[in-house]
Amino acid sequence: MSEPRTLLAIDQVSKKFGRVTAVDGISLDIRENEFFALLGPSGCGKTTLLRMLAGFETPSDGRILLDGKDIAHTPPNKRPVNLMFQSYALFPHMSVRANVSYGLEMEHLPKAEIRSRVDAILATTELVQFADRKPEQLSGGQKQRVALARALVKRPRLLLLDEPLGALDKKLRGAMQLELKRLQHEVGITFVIVTHDQEESLVMADRMAVLKDGRLLQCDTPHAIYEHPADRFVADFIGVMNFVPGKVSADGVMAVNGARIAGKVPAALSPGASAVASVRPERIRLFPSAETANRITGTVEALAYHGLDLQLHVRTPLSPRPFLVRVTADAADRRPVSSGDQVELGWDAADVRIFAE
Amino acid sequence: MAPALVWLTALMVVPCALVLALAFFRRGIYGGIDYTFTFENFGLVFDPLYAGIFLNSARIAGTATLIAVVVGYAAAYAIAAAPRRWQPIFLFFAVLPFWSNYLIRTYAWIVLLNREGLITQLLRWFGYTGEPPSMLYTEGAVIAGLVYNYLPFVILACYAPLSRLNPELAEASRDLGASAATTFRRVILPLTVPGIAAGAVFVFVLSIGNFVTPALLGGGRFQMIGNLVYDQFLTANDWPFGAALAMALIAIMLLVLMAQALAANRAAGRAAEAKGDADG
Ligand SMILES: Nc1ncnc2c1ncn2[C@@H]1O[C@H](COP(=O)(O)OP(=O)(O)O)[C@@H](O)[C@H]1O
Numbered sequence: 281m282s283e284p285r286t287l288l289a290i291d292q293v294s295k296k297f298g299r300v301t302a303v304d305g306i307s308l309d310i311r312e313n314e315f316f317a318l319l320g321p322s323g324c325g326k327t328t329l330l331r332m333l334a335g336f337e338t339p340s341d342g343r344i345l346l347d348g349k350d351i352a353h354t355p356p357n358k359r360p361v362n363l364m365f366q367s368y369a370l371f372p373h374m375s376v377r378a379n380v381s382y383g384l385e386m387e388h389l390p391k392a393e394i395r396s397r398v399d400a401i402l403a404t405t406e407l408v409q410f411a412d413r414k415p416e417q418l419s420g421g422q423k424q425r426v427a428l429a430r431a432l433v434k435r436p437r438l439l440l441l442d443e444p445l446g447a448l449d450k451k452l453r454g455a456m457q458l459e460l461k462r463l464q465h466e467v468g469i470t471f472v473i474v475t476h477d478q479e480e481s482l483v484m485a486d487r488m489a490v491l492k493d494g495r496l497l498q499c500d501t502p503h504a505i506y507e508h509p510a511d512r513f514v515a516d517f518i519g520v521m522n523f524v525p526g527k528v529s530a531d532g533v534m535a536v537n538g539a540r541i542a543g544k545v546p547a548a549l550s551p552g553a554s555a556v557a558s559v560r561p562e563r564i565r566l567f568p569s570a571e572t573a574n575r576i577t578g579t580v581e582a583l584a585y586h587g588l589d590l591q592l593h594v595r596t597p598l599s600p601r602p603f604l605v606r607v608t609a610d611a612a613d614r615r616p617v618s619s620g621d622q623v624e625l626g627w628d629a630a631d632v633r634i635f636a637e
Numbered sequence: 638m639a640p641a642l643v644w645l646t647a648l649m650v651v652p653c654a655l656v657l658a659l660a661f662f663r664r665g666i667y668g669g670i671d672y673t674f675t676f677e678n679f680g681l682v683f684d685p686l687y688a689g690i691f692l693n694s695a696r697i698a699g700t701a702t703l704i705a706v707v708v709g710y711a712a713a714y715a716i717a718a719a720p721r722r723w724q725p726i727f728l729f730f731a732v733l734p735f736w737s738n739y740l741i742r743t744y745a746w747i748v749l750l751n752r753e754g755l756i757t758q759l760l761r762w763f764g765y766t767g768e769p770p771s772m773l774y775t776e777g778a779v780i781a782g783l784v785y786n787y788l789p790f791v792i793l794a795c796y797a798p799l800s801r802l803n804p805e806l807a808e809a810s811r812d813l814g815a816s817a818a819t820t821f822r823r824v825i826l827p828l829t830v831p832g833i834a835a836g837a838v839f840v841f842v843l844s845i846g847n848f849v850t851p852a853l854l855g856g857g858r859f860q861m862i863g864n865l866v867y868d869q870f871l872t873a874n875d876w877p878f879g880a881a882l883a884m885a886l887i888a889i890m891l892l893v894l895m896a897q898a899l900a901a902n903r904a905a906g907r908a909a910e911a912k913g914d915a916d917g
Pocket residue numbers: 297300301302320321322323324325326327328329
């Protein structure tokens with residue numbers, strides 16, 4: 281396989297609004313044809329970064345290179361980049377067809393070519409029967425597809441999507457996540473999607489960046505970020521994590537109750553420093569074998585079935601919050617537990633991640 | 638509903654009916670009214686002399702409307718583009734002239750425009766030595782007075798749709814490759830036409846029937862129908878003909894208002910139909 285080519289290079293980009301620093305020295309490379317997600321809590325600067333890529337904000341500092349050319353000061357109508365707005369921003373006085381044709385008319389293409397390209401994209405997005413409707417005659421999901429068709433028909437080098445599924449209900453959102461991924465594959469355009477929903481980015485992205493307070497915390501594949509979070513915030517933000525506070529010891533963390541959690545200590549942490557040991561709920565086993573590195577006894581406080589698996593809340597002396605444990609329904613059937621039971625939990629040292637507090 | 642009907646009847650329908658009735662009688666030889674039925678007052682309205690005044694009034698009102706809409710829309714656009722917290726302050730200044738009396742506002746223009754007025758003095762101050770320009774008692778002065786008086790209506794009428802416009806629509810247009818000018822022509826303007834129409838109808842209807850501004854700034858010549866009606870009632874003492882002229886004027890205003898209401902209704906109907914479709 282050939283080395284993936286960098287399409288967009290964001291180089292030390294910052295944006296200040298008066299005294300607020302919305303984006304703080306972010307550097308990222310986005311590759312040709314990938315589905316890239318920008319993830320972070322509300323207010324972390326995702327929209328601001330996206331608006332700089334689209335050309336609606338100028339960076340206070342830094343460069344934005346598209347195919348190696350700095351576009352930081354190119355106006356939005358001169359960039360081969362399209363943005364799908366969070367509000368969709370469909371033109372309310374134009375039909376679906378007119379909305380989708382608009383961007384091609386701006387390129388002064390021949391009428392016949394506009395027509396055939398619009399027809400093709402309406403077919404791809406399953407909008408043919410709505411072509412003559414006005415936006416107000418469409419449902420949320422249909423509007424979302426029009427916004428997508430309107431941007432895609434321009435065949436941009438880069439498509440930016442600002443929380444494209446935010447306005448849809450949960451069930452439709454799940455279907456659209458897969459639909460967006462299929463479309464991206466089909467049209468072969470690089471997608472950069474903004475979301476505050478970590479599950480959504482895990483499902484859709486080839487690679488993703490986690491932002492907080494305008495800064496980049498980590499950029500990698502969803503799997504790598506899930507398995508090896510860069511810091512405590514990322515570990516907490518992506519998926520569910522159990523934390524055990526304590527002090528760094530030679531080969532793990534000494535919890536407040538004196539128990540030792542075995543795990544690999546990062547080089548940056550010196551013995552005696554405050555730290556947290558963490559483990560994912562699905563890495564914890566009930567009734568572990570005697571040679572399991574980390575074992576603790578606790579009381580089951582609550583349990584809930586989620587179809588394929590069973591989730592338990594187990595109170596232990598290790599942390600103020602109960603442990604969340606996920607076991608498969610099979611395992612639960614073999615050895616049933618109920619609320620109030622004493623259970624032993626166990627997990628391997630390899631599954632422990634240790635972070636500075 | 639019922640009290641409203643009583644008021645409407647007492648204050649609008651009865652006086653209008655009286656004026657309408659008046660238009661079908663003859664003028665008495667020494668003024669007053671000769672109660673014999675006739676259509677000749679309405680015939681006289683179409684006399685080239687008077688029809689010409691109607692046309693002239695429409696032209697002056699139309700020019701004033703055009704200028705007021707262009708200037709008012711630009712002002713409303715600038716206000717809507719200003720930071721949110723400044724907008725109420727700018728709007729307040731835009732309608733500030735309304736707090737003074739119409740006559741005083743019109744007299745202020747005399748102070749500005751007369752031969753030794755402020756504008757002439759300003760020109761002198763810049764070194765102009767020639768004849769003072771004659772600006773007062775011209776059609777231009779009348780148009781300026783009308784525009785000035787009704788501009789706040791246009792600003793308010795245009796500001797409403799402009800301030801409600803989602804700014805992302807303009808951004809979406811730029812994003813899709815349109816220049817700022819194309820974005821204005823194809824997105825912003827079409828979406829704010831209802832405000833322009835409302836403001837324009839307002840200015841036109843109030844201007845075409847106006848008699849104070851043409852009397853004070855136009856120098857008392859029969860420039861506009863308003864002056865003619867005023868003159869028939871108070872100078873020529875021909876009430877029946879004055880009534881016929883007034884009815885013709887009301888008919889023109891009603892036509893303009895009805896045309897606008899019809900257009901607005903049709904737009905609302907389309908919107909409602911669209912809503913129904915989406916629900917169904
Ligand atoms: N035009 C603006 N003027 C002033 N502050 C802004 C502006 N746009 C965004 N901000 C601020 O920048 C920060 C990041 O905002 P935003 O990029 O919208 O975050 P997100 O999309 O991640 O929720 C927020 O604190 C927000 O208040």
